[in-house]
Amino acid sequence: MNITQFLTIFISAVFVYNVILSRFLGLCSFIAISKETKPALAMSLAVMFVTTMSSIITWLIYRFLLIPFGLAYLRTISFILVIAAFVQLVEMVIRKVSPPMYRFFGIYLPLITVNCAVLGVAVLNSDMFFINGKVLPGSFIYSTFQGICVGLGYTLAMLLMSGIRERLDLCNVPRALKDFPLAFIIAAIMSMSFMGFNGFRF
Amino acid sequence: MKKLLTEFLRGIIKENPTFVLLLGLCPTLAVSVSVTNGIGMGIAATFVLLGSNIIISLIKNVIPEKIRIPCYIVVIATFVTVAELSMKAYSPALNRALGIYVPLIVVNCIVLGRAEAYAAKNTVVNSFFDGLGMGVGFTLALILISGIREFFGTGKILGYTLIKGFEPASVIGMPSGALLVIGLLLGLFNLLKEGRE
Amino acid sequence: MKSKLIVSVSPHLHKNESVKKIMWMVVLSLLPTGLAGVFIFGPQSLWVILLSVISALATEAGLQFLTKRKITISDGSAFLTGLLLAYNLPAHVPFWIPVIGSAFSIAIGKQVFGGLGQNIFNPALVGRVFLMASWPKYITTFTRPMIYDAVTQATPLALLKETKILEYVSYWDLFLGKRGGCIGEVCILALLLGAIFLFARGYISWHIPFSYIITVGLLAFVFGPNGLFTGDWFFHILSGGLVLGAFFMATDYVTSPLTRRGQIIFGVGCGLITAVIRLWGGYPEGVSYAILMMNAATPIIDRYTKNRIYGTK
Numbered sequence: 001m002n003i004t005q006f007l008t009i010f011i012s013a014v015f016v017y018n019v020i021l022s023r024f025l026g027l028c029s030f031i032a033i034s035k036e037t038k039p040a041l042a043m044s045l046a047v048m049f050v051t052t053m054s055s056i057i058t059w060l061i062y063r064f065l066l067i068p069f070g071l072a073y074l075r076t077i078s079f080i081l082v083i084a085a086f087v088q089l090v091e092m093v094i095r096k097v098s099p100p101m102y103r104f105f106g107i108y109l110p111l112i113t114v115n116c117a118v119l120g121v122a123v124l125n126s127d128m129f130f131i132n133g134k135v136l137p138g139s140f141i142y143s144t145f146q147g148i149c150v151g152l153g154y155t156l157a158m159l160l161m162s163g164i165r166e167r168l169d170l171c172n173v174p175r176a177l178k179d180f181p182l183a184f185i186i187a188a189i190m191s192m193s194f195m196g197f198n199g200f201r202f
Numbered sequence: 203m204k205k206l207l208t209e210f211l212r213g214i215i216k217e218n219p220t221f222v223l224l225l226g227l228c229p230t231l232a233v234s235v236s237v238t239n240g241i242g243m244g245i246a247a248t249f250v251l252l253g254s255n256i257i258i259s260l261i262k263n264v265i266p267e268k269i270r271i272p273c274y275i276v277v278i279a280t281f282v283t284v285a286e287l288s289m290k291a292y293s294p295a296l297n298r299a300l301g302i303y304v305p306l307i308v309v310n311c312i313v314l315g316r317a318e319a320y321a322a323k324n325t326v327v328n329s330f331f332d333g334l335g336m337g338v339g340f341t342l343a344l345i346l347i348s349g350i351r352e353f354f355g356t357g358k359i360l361g362y363t364l365i366k367g368f369e370p371a372s373v374i375g376m377p378s379g380a381l382l383v384i385g386l387l388l389g390l391f392n393l394l395k396e397g398r399e
Numbered sequence: 400m401k402s403k404l405i406v407s408v409s410p411h412l413h414k415n416e417s418v419k420k421i422m423w424m425v426v427l428s429l430l431p432t433g434l435a436g437v438f439i440f441g442p443q444s445l446w447v448i449l450l451s452v453i454s455a456l457a458t459e460a461g462l463q464f465l466t467k468r469k470i471t472i473s474d475g476s477a478f479l480t481g482l483l484l485a486y487n488l489p490a491h492v493p494f495w496i497p498v499i500g501s502a503f504s505i506a507i508g509k510q511v512f513g514g515l516g517q518n519i520f521n522p523a524l525v526g527r528v529f530l531m532a533s534w535p536k537y538i539t540t541f542t543r544p545m546i547y548d549a550v551t552q553a554t555p556l557a558l559l560k561e562t563k564i565l566e567y568v569s570y571w572d573l574f575l576g577k578r579g580g581c582i583g584e585v586c587i588l589a590l591l592l593g594a595i596f597l598f599a600r601g602y603i604s605w606h607i608p609f610s611y612i613i614t615v616g617l618l619a620f621v622f623g624p625n626g627l628f629t630g631d632w633f634f635h636i637l638s639g640g641l642v643l644g645a646f647f648m649a650t651d652y653v654t655s656p657l658t659r660r661g662q663i664i665f666g667v668g669c670g671l672i673t674a675v676i677r678l679w680g681g682y683p684e685g686v687s688y689a690i691l692m693m694n695a696a697t698p699i700i701d702r703y704t705k706n707r708i709y710g711t712k
Contacts, residue, residue: 024232024377025306026228028224028226028228077279080275084271085272120306123306175396177385177389180224181385181392184381184382184384184388185381185382185385185386187385188378188382189378192378195378
């Protein structure tokens with residue numbers, strides 16, 4: 001367990017293989033919610049929380065339930081069920097603790113369940129930090145850290161994009177490109193500039 | 203009969219899941235590097251879509267409303283697992299190429315979206331044709347995007363070089379290129395739509 | 400750009416004449432660099448510059464004609480974009496590289512946003528990054544200076560990245576431009592002449608270039624190859640596209656923050672990313688990527704460094 005591995009995971013998840021701009025996970029919510037900064041930030045925090053917690057829970061399930069009983073092929077089903085249940089739990093808690101925040105999120109909270117980023121990072125963890133069912137050293141802490149970093153990468157992309165789109169609201173964009181087409185083109189340029197971190201090595 | 207045809211065609215043009223509804227973009231952009239991958243993903247997704255639409259339409263009156271989403275997900279996940287395992291067995295190369303995006307069909311907005319918006323409220327036969335239309339629409343969109351990307355990004359289509367001496371722009375085969383292509387395609391379709399009005 | 404205490408959101412450019420004047424003045428300030436490039440790399444560089452500029456003008460005029468907007472190529476901004484893109488290319492690239500790159504810069508880097516004043520990213524850099532990602536082989540093949548035929552030679556930064564023994568290249572060589580590199584980045588002397596001209600006329604302010612360059616120098620010094628505080632910061636400042644980028648591209652009004660504080664943050668950010676890529680990334684040079692990333696952050700920077708409107712919280 002060395003610091004270079006952590007740095008690599010961080011640079012990888014946040015910049016080089018940014019969950020949205022490079023892996024395309026969470027794209028639907030990214031295009032839909034990045035129009036304004038406040039909702040974008042709120043969504044990002046919620047997503048980061050869910051990715052982190054579900055990284056932990058799915059790791060535990062994979063390690064102590066699926067592999068020992070030879071049920072690795074049930075990975076997809078069990079992961080998504082865990083995630084759905086967890087998001088439902090989060091939804092109930094928020095509803096109890098802060099009704100205005102619950103109303104603020106609206107439909108986007110349950111939509112985190114189908115946010116590809118969440119299931120994606122869980123599947124990624126089990127692919128990267130296990131080999132043929134054997135646990136690699138430091139697997140748990142790397143998986144959790146990757147969950148956090150994926151959330152951070154999501155937040156970064158959302159933050160930048162919402163700032164840009166708010167600014168473009170005041171501009172004279174060609175009609176055919178307004179909103180979604182332009183959002184994709186901006187994402188393309190951002191994605192190209194993030195390529196600068198390719199080949200990163202400490 | 204005519205109504206069924208309308209349902210089917212709707213998924214292809216008027217409510218194309220990729221270009222109009224903007225659903226299921228994650229896998230679309232990720233796997234559309236080559237036409238072969240695009241077709242593979244399209245078929246897998248259509249299979250899941252058909253299966254889940256039919257089953258959910260069959261059991262729609264039995265599922266309690268409060269837990270309907272998790273129930274849908276279980277159904278969908280089952281079909282995805284079947285698709286995943288079949289692919290691993292019969293075309294491992296395709297499975298490797300599509301990577302994590304096969305299990306991610308579970309959260310593909312198209313599948314869940316159609317389940318919630320259509321299969322839960324319509325008959326089995328209608329749901330079947332809706333699923334078929336959406337699946338075909340999705341596959342066609344994939345073929346279009348991956349065709350463009352494969353040609354401009356690698357100079358080939360389906361592995362065959364078309365123009366000799368053509369220097370492809372490798373960025374088109376990368377994530378950035380995918381975003382660029384779909385942005386421009388969406389803009390183009392908007393333009394065509396405006397032109398028609 | 401001196402910070403103006405303006406409360407509204409950009410673009411601020413009202414009078415067409417003043418935009419025009421500024422653009423053409425910047426073009427003028429880049430003339431020495433172009434001459435130096437042609438002198439150092441030969442007539443091939445002139446072709447690259449011409450093709451790039453013509454392609455930019457043609458693309459802008461063409462797109463504006465097709466979308467029934469006013470044709471504004473006389474305002475000098477497309478010319479400037481074409482020029483800057485050419486300066487960011489090696490001298491012996493195939494002719495279609497500057498043509499396609501320039502067209503992409505104008506079309507995707509500028510016109511899709513609505514034209515001048517509305518783009519988020521520096522158009523020339525958008526084109527360069529596109530070319531780099533599409534045909535990396537051509538964009539990274541550099542030639543020996545002062546030998547006008549194409550004899551390839553790696554840039555000093557590239558050699559450093561591969562930890563090859565650096566052929567003896569003195570600071571003077573770096574300063575005057577006797578090294579492999581892009582047309583407009585090698586002759587520091589010519590670049591500085593142009594920069595001094597822009598400073599004197601008040602077209603750029605010191606905040607961005609200085610914070611950018613100092614940050615790179617500092618990081619290069621601290622994280623030296625033989626342990627901490629052993630870095631050759633002078634070498635790093637004179638190498639690559641740093642001077643070209645810091646004075647002429649990071650300072651672009653439209654794509655950089657409005658306030659002084661914001662500009663310093665912008666400069667430091669650019670410097671940080673450039674240094675990180677140079678020191679630990681896969682590419683030898685990171686200026687283009689750094690500036691584009693900070694361009695993306697500019698709206699957010701502006702938002703959080705807004706000058707307080709008198710009388711409000």
